[in-house]
Amino acid sequence: MKRKTISLGGFFTAILLFFLCIILLEGGLTAYFRISSQLQEFTERGETFTRVGSHFLKQQVRRGEASVRGLVRGWSSPDRENGVLLAAVMEDSAIASVLKGWLPEGMILPREILAPGWKMNDLLDQFGRNLLTGTMTVDGKTVFAALDLDLNELNVAGTPDILPVLSTPTGSVVWTGSGEESPGLVSHIRARGLVARKESAEGAWSLLPSHYGERVVLRQEPFLYGLQLSLVYPLSSLIRSAMYGAAFSGSATVAALLAIFLIWFVWRRGIYSSIRDITSLAEDMSARLGDLEGGDHIRAAEAMYSLSRRFADLKETFVLEMNAFTGNLRNLFQVISQQQEELTAFNEETEAMNQELENVNNRLVMREALWERTLEFSHTFARSEDSHQAISSTLHTIRRDVGAFGVLLSSVEGDHYRLTASSGYNGELAPFTIPKNGIAATESVLTGAPLWVEDISRHPSASPVHPSVKSELLVPLFQSGEEEGVLEIAFDRVSKKDPFLIETLVPVASYLGGLVHGEKMRREVEASYSYLAEKLQFVTGIYHDETENHIARIGEYCRILAGELGKSHAEQEKIALFARLHDIGKLKVPREILSKPDILTAEEFRVITGHPAWGADILGDAAWLAMARRICLTHHEKWDGSGYPRGLKGRQIPWEGQVTALADVYDALRSSRAYKPPFSHEQAVEIITRGDGRVEPGHFSPEVLLAFIRRSGTFREIFETMKDREFSPGERELSPDRS
Structure with a gap:
């Protein structure tokens, strides 16, 4: 009966995976209990804030009630009235007399703000702050008053971690704590001025997406004087804290896992390495020899060189036969590697020749395409007689096909060159007329041959029409032996003379010269007909x-x-x-x-x-x-x-x-x-x-x-x-x- 076998590598891998699952489970449980504990701590801090904050507000209200009694009884003084903004004696819902503030006598107040007791509502002072209003009985008189609470006293009761927010029943924010854990969230709530109302069990924590752009945990409960207390904490900070706790609690398990991994590493590198190297070389040899059958000779050479180096670096083992076998393979692969290097060098030379042939072919195709499009423009011009469009289209084609920065055509007008059409130059080329004397364009016309200016900055008579131009080719335009203008092909880089490009553009320049000549003849004919029309006026005047x-x-x-x-x-x-x-x-x-x-x-x-x-x-x-x-x-x-x-x-x-x-x-x-x-x-x-x-x-x-x-x-x-x-x-x- 064949015995079952197991790989030691697989065994240690299973052990590692088992410990990894233990770490993940322990980390998850730790994070859960950490979050529950922290939320409970936040709840207790919220209760403490409620007790302390209520005490401070009640003290201010008591002082405000005393100030109202003083106003009714005539004991008023500026120091005692600091917290009272409004005070008026009421008859039913109407103001009988105003003790302090800006309310007119006889004004009818809504009954919902005249209920006994104090309540924070949406009535605002001149600074936009919510007022605490209520009615009280003083010496048998019903008095309506509005108090301006100093909510900054609540900062003493605030907590450094959780963010407390007080709001009115409509969600209008009255006071916001410091919230050191998330200052951006504090600024957002203060700027927005509203807090969301979450329907949940009283005192329960809930998850809520905020308008600030991150999710928060929220707990809401009633506060003093009709206010709503909201405790807000960023979810990301809560999760981060839980992850820190989980990482700390799992450190012991990780240490044990590292010890097991260290034992496995020592065994694998010290004992198993020789067997592994021989097995790996045998498998790699089988896979890489397949490259020799394909057409990628560079990869085949790299494979043979790599195998030779690996055989050369193979360590001696305690098996004598294996040492002899690996030695023979080492010598064999050295010979094969040398032959492969020679073959690769030959293939690289062949590839370079093919690349050169391909480049020449591509340039020939470019030349043929340029001439073909020029011929198409010629046919189009013959049908439409729009020479300007034909010139512009040809210049655009030249610029695109030769990769130039810009192409322009200037025509001869007396002793000057005038810009007729252009393409490129980043659209920044303005119309110009320049004298012919002493410039490179005239030099090309006088010699009757194209002029290649490799570096404009070093040419004595070359002047760029655009700051980005570094090199240019100037091709003179002739028609029937007459000078018609100059074709400029400009490059924004220093470019060596390209005889192939010059040979390609000479026939195109001849075509453009014909267009310029035809345009001149057309203008002359138009001038003749204009003259004819003027003379016709004279003739018909006589007739x-x-x-x-x-x-x-x-x-x-x-x-x-x-x-x-x-x-x-x-x-x-x-x-x-x-x-x-x-x-x-x-x-x-x-x-x-x-x-x-x-x-x-x-x-x-x-x-x-x-x-x-x-x-x-x-x-x-x-x-x-x-x-x-x-x-x-x-x-x-x-x-x-x-x-x-x-x-x-x-x-x-x-x-x-x-x-x-x-x-x-x-x-x-x-x-x-x-x-x-x-x-x-x-x-x-x-x-x-x-x-x-x-x-x-x-x-x-x-x-x-x-x-x-x-x-x-x-x-x-x-x-x-x-x-x-x-x-x-x-x-x-x-x-x-x-x-």
Whole structure:
């Protein structure tokens, strides 16, 4: 029959666990009895406080009663009346005469405060302190009095550990002890001014969460003069005290346990250690040799080195065969460890090469992604023609992909560089214009090659645009051989020259140079069209007097309405320019029709209605003139669909056409023509907002109409500033609107 065995280590572990349970049980019982004993001690201290505090308060009340009797009998003196704040002779519930205080005669007092005896209530003095009130009979007279008790005398009766609190039946705190054990709780109760009422058996202790943020034990019982005594003690302090007691009481058991542990330790280290070391090495050898089969060569080398060291440090035993066996294993693992070190070194070299290849690949991917996004921005710009947005998006992408502190683009304007767009710099870069002479940016432009400034503080001509910039790359921008500006990539750390990064950014810089060049060309074309609009005013003034100042006013009206509709500054400026071209198509209308003073024939009016389409044809197909073409085509369309040339209705009319239509009608009403006198501003507003048969409010967008009503005063100012000449009555004859 096989005999049962037991491990000595397991046996001693069981003994340790048994003693640990004994210690925990003993500690729990000790803590329980310690808490019960301390609560009993607090109860006795509370009873002592009740006896002593009651004695002090009764002494003050007796002195107050004597002072009241003195007031009734005329024996009063300042020294004897110190505790009396109010004293009045009563007839039923009314004050017959006031002996002291501020109560008026004839005042009716509530019966609940006129009961015989003394009671602390919620009546306060001028300092916010609760008063003790009551009635007493003196020489056959019923006297109501209010006493100001000096509750500071209770400090003598207070206890250093438990916190006593006196409160009124409504919970208003009257007096709080010192409570040295928890000064924060004392300050909280005094500041709050209230104490919770806990429903429990009289004199019993209960657990309560406080508004101070910690749980407390609480005991409440009636006190003198209707007051409630609350004894408060922090639960954490009570538990801490109990734990100290439990720890002290369990010290003897711990000492016995330490003695047993010492015996076990001596046996384990002195006798069992040799057997344990051999067993541990055998198990560890089996586990760690598995690392040699995996791909983590560094861990395998560490495992082999650790096993070799452990075999080398193995102590001699009294078993001869074991010594020979461990010696052979020691030599074997030394050879294997050396081979593993050589293999690990080879693997580290291979890993470094792979890491370098991965870094190169990542940078190539970054370059490809940057170029791809730049191409996307180029396509987006081709569709929207918003060069500023394309530049800003490209700068943001460069900063994000290369990890730069900031990226900016400055364009050439004469002998200066002007900041065109930027990204980064912690959002602290202000617009600037700087001379070209003597700066690093000009150096890169003159050489026609990128300039890498590794340390700005050591470069003679480099000046940082932000205090945090330490290094920068300056790439000149050219287009068709012309200098367009400089691209700056700034770093907030000293950075070595990176040829790969320079090679990556050169194509992007070429794209940005094209955008800057295109933006310059666009501004030149805009200036040309602005000049054209000004000249058109002159030409139309010669061609037909009615539109000479009309063109300029229309542009200003439209600028005001666009701003009121919440359009961007760029949109306001564009409509102010392009609205001036709204009647450019009238250049193809025969002058004799425009100037005819009589009623137009149907054919002549048909010719007039062709000028919107002719205006769009004159402007051509340039994408950036799309707004001007929309204005030409739709400024005679009406919201209700009754306009021309296409009879568009509602939202089918672009917002530019809606705005220009109202501006054109207002100016036509205000202007003097050969066929009509001018209307006043008030008449024009009345016609547009209410209608007159020819012009109706339904002709206009409701949103634009409301904007016009809000800014009609500005319309008046614009018209008065740029006023046409008025025709004489002899020049005016009935004629249809030439619009």
